[in-house]
Amino acid sequence: MQPHTVSIIIPCYNDGKYLPEAVASARAQSYPNIEIIIVNDYSTDPLTNSLLEKFAAEGITVINTTPGKKGLSAARNTAIKASSGEYILPLDADDKVDPTYVEKAVAVLASNPRVLICTSRVRFFGLRHNEWVQGAYSYANLVLEEYKILATSLFRRKDWARIGGYEESLTMGKEDMVFWLDILKDGGEAEILPEILIYYRIKPFSMSALRGGAPTECEKVAAMYAARPDLFHDHTIDFMCYCANFRVEKSQRECLFSWKLFSHLFRLEWFLRQKVKRLFGRA
Template structure:
């Protein structure tokens, strides 16, 4: 067991809110890591169930666990920001309260990042189990991961992510507490804009539990945060477009959400897409520009088809 008094190489952190049903199993997966030089910050967001007692017991059993209780229910973004302030590790690894870290997750991610100092964010595949089952494999290379930020999908899995702590602090990158449902996406956008580099390992890093007890997601609130972050990205990647033009184009890029637009708004968005494609640019943030252009063309064709059918 690592000496709790010396600086650990990795800080695991687990935001907790009324997670008693699966929390013990999640913490056990951290204790079972083959890489032992870690601390784990357990940030309790003012739970009302047995979670605080479970966290206290974990800390008594293993001093590498450290529990903190928020003074009120302040949301997961604030809990994550507290973990960043308290972290002592060179690397900051996230795990959710109902998920399981694969035993070799830290060993694999730390080894990769130690040998690839240019990489600031390392993720990996996630195995879905429970109500839904399957493996979510994500692109390995930086350029594709960044290009996929346009869709909001298939980039970095938050519960499987390990980040260089110094990179986040140097660039003052935090989770936005205004948008707790999409704060992870906003963080990846901000890492991109700050010049960060991404990678995903091919193996499963985290087992992602799907179950009936998971809170239903407010899709409107989720989308508001995604739109805010994606707008920042589009303004950087397409500096020739005005803010109004980016606002017109953004709804047409939502691959994972139903978008209802009147004909005039859709036509305006298509016109902006055509303008964006008419002036090809080199990569701005390391994104695979060919993949970006291909996605713009695909969305433009799709929406033009809707207009032609109307």
């Protein structure tokens, strides 16, 4: 029996410097039935465009968007529409995955219909080389961004169709988070594989806030809320509890800091008082 096709979709905008590594990790998958689709989101970099021509000549499907950069959501939707896979794995052009990732993630989705998203632990590479340690996964923590599921996670094509795809109005960021929230809002589970199988590149100016003119985190959150107000309204109590806990933790940290800063003065004051008491025969 032919295994189900997994479509690895790679949006690319001027990432030619990193693209070969992402494509190589997609090609190296142990799973036997893979198709790779790259969407060129109107790249202007000559290196990127020459590499895309090379990959197209090698048989990889390369789709060029119409003039004007459309953004990650539109690029991913374009690739998925052109794909044939029952399962979809987005892969950013500057990241990479372990050769066994698709095989292990497909096994999870194929064996458990309640699991709608399969992801794994994550390691940073590039400017940093350490595991991305996160707290416990829950839907509420996903809403609060206390747990983040990376774009490079496997899901079923039918769930993408069910929710209408990625939200293309989100061009400043947060499109992955909203996509996962949409998929899981009516139930279902996300499973995190216990191994590090996703590698997330940290590169110069990876933090968008460092780029001149880039949207702030508050602007991104406001756009995300505007796109899904009902969803976030349903979790108002979670936000309130989160803020309350943050205030308690902040107060505790401030008390601890004050104690560490002034404890030697408190000890000195106690020592001097004892000296005075002994001097007057009261100790």
